[in-house]
Amino acid sequence: MSSIIANVNAKRISIVQGDIVDFIDEVATEVKVSIYIDGMLVNIFSTSPYRLLELGLGYILAHKFNILDERYIRVQGTDIYIENVTKAFNECKLKEENVKVPKDTVFQVFREILDKARLFRRTGCFHVAAIAKLSGDIIDFVEDISRLCAFYKVIGGAYRKGVDLGKTFIVMSSRASSSIVEGIANVCIPIAVFRGAPTLNAIEVSNRFSITLIAHMREGRANIYTKPERILYA
Structure with missing residues (x-):
């Protein structure tokens, strides 16, 4: 299997300084x-x-x-x-009263995964996904060039550790698409947090499966689109 990052020769053009500089860049492999x-x-x-x-x-x-x-x-x-x-033909039955998480915990985990995103900082080419306990402890963390593969890998990693996914929340650096939200519903994760924007279909899927959908996550602010009852504000 090849390495995750490779070095390549490149030239950097500066319009301000009007010069071209040779340098070695780090790029993601796939x-x-x-x-x-x-x-x-x-x-x-x-x-x-x-x-x-x-x-x-x-x-x-x-x-x-x-x-x-x-x-x-x-x-x-x-x-x-x-x-x-x-x-499997059964659907998850998520109940708001069974899962609560303080807003500060959600922001804490969001900050932590951005700090852990070393491959992204080196290349600018990776999506991030993490699953955390309601206490804020991160169970599994993945960086991948594909947001969908990052999602699959973090689900697989958490499952291998024997975690009850119904008592966790997932944080991703990508936008919230309906395909990822459907996958989240299928593994019974009740709270999904995205750095990017949600699609209308993603919001509709979240409503249908009683998922708390948080998107446009930034330091100190976020939008909650569905099932806000699970987020504690005090």
């Missing part, structure tokens, strides 16, 4: 990863070349598949083979 379920190719992703087992595990969980054991996930090069899965 690989094409194929996912097979019971021998059938189901998807191909461009992703950062690490944590591929978590990618496969998070993918099947976010698409409502059940798997008996992670031993049925095999990574061979850039191919992920998953066997013995069944489709």
Whole structure:
């Protein structure tokens, strides 16, 4: 597997100073990863070349598949083979009274994941995803060139640690798309925080599945679009 970051030769142009300078830049690498379920190719992703087992595990969980054991996930090069899965038809029933988190905890975790985003600071090319307990303890953290793969990897990582996802919240640096929010609903995470903007479909999906959707997250401010009852303001 290749490294996550590579060095390349580049030239920097300065309009102000009117010069061109040679320098070595750090850029993200990516690989094409194929996912097979019971021998059938189901998807191909461009992703950062690490944590591929978590990618496969998070993918099947976010698409409502059940798997008996992670031993049925095999990574061979850039191919992920998953066997013995069944489709789950039950939906999560999230209740607002069961999950509460102070607003200060949400902002604290947001600050922490931005501080941890070393690959992004080096290249400007990575999305960030983290899952935290309601206490604010970060369970798993991922940087990836793909926001969707970052989501799958962090879900897979948290699941491998035996965490009850129904008592966590997820924080992502990307926009809130309906596909990611649907995946969040499928793994029963009740609170989703995004640095970027939400789409209308993402808001509608959040309402349908009783997810607290927070977006436009910045230092000291954020917008809550659905189910604000879970956020404690005192």
